[in-house]
Each structure stands twice: as structure tokens, then as C-alpha cells.
Amino acid sequence: METKKLALGLLVAGMLGTVATAQAVDTRARFMAANCSYCHGTDGRSSGAIPSLAGLDAKYFVDQMKAFRDGSRPATVMGKHASGYTDAEYEAMAKYFAAIKP
8 A cells, every 4th residue: 555655646746847947948948038139029929021930830930940041041130140149949939839739
């Protein structure tokens, strides 16, 4: 009986740790994505000529950020912004923006 209680306790603790980790990743992605709001609008919803990021396909977002970073997609300011993030950070922001309804 004690073994079952211990196993259940460890399972619950592990699940809580996973939830806390997932929330931390989401919070970090949201924090990074907030830097985009100056040009692309709050939560990536642009109201002007600059493209919206909200609802954008995650793979497309990552591919474009890499292209800005390596210079294969010409840009005036995005090359500098893109160079400040890692591929993992691109992925996190991509998931964040993809989950937002345009």
C-alpha cells in the first residue's frame, strides 16, 4: 500500500513539474514575442503595412527568421532582430504566434 502511495505521489509531482516547465516556456516565448509588438502589433496582430504574425504557420515563421538571419531574405531591420535569437527561441516564438487567432 505504501509503495502505491509513493508511486502516485511521484507521478503527481512529475506532472506538476511538467506543467510548471510548460508554463515557463510559454511565459518566455510570450516575453520574447513582445519585442515584435512594436512593429507587428500586440500579440502579432498588425494594423498596418507590416505583416501580422498572429496565426502564422510555425514552420514558415522559423524559416523566415532563419532567412533574415543568414541574409537570404533581404530586410532593413529584421536581419538585426533575427540575429538576436537562437533556433530554439525561433521555435518557441513560432508556436506562440501560431496559437494566436488572427
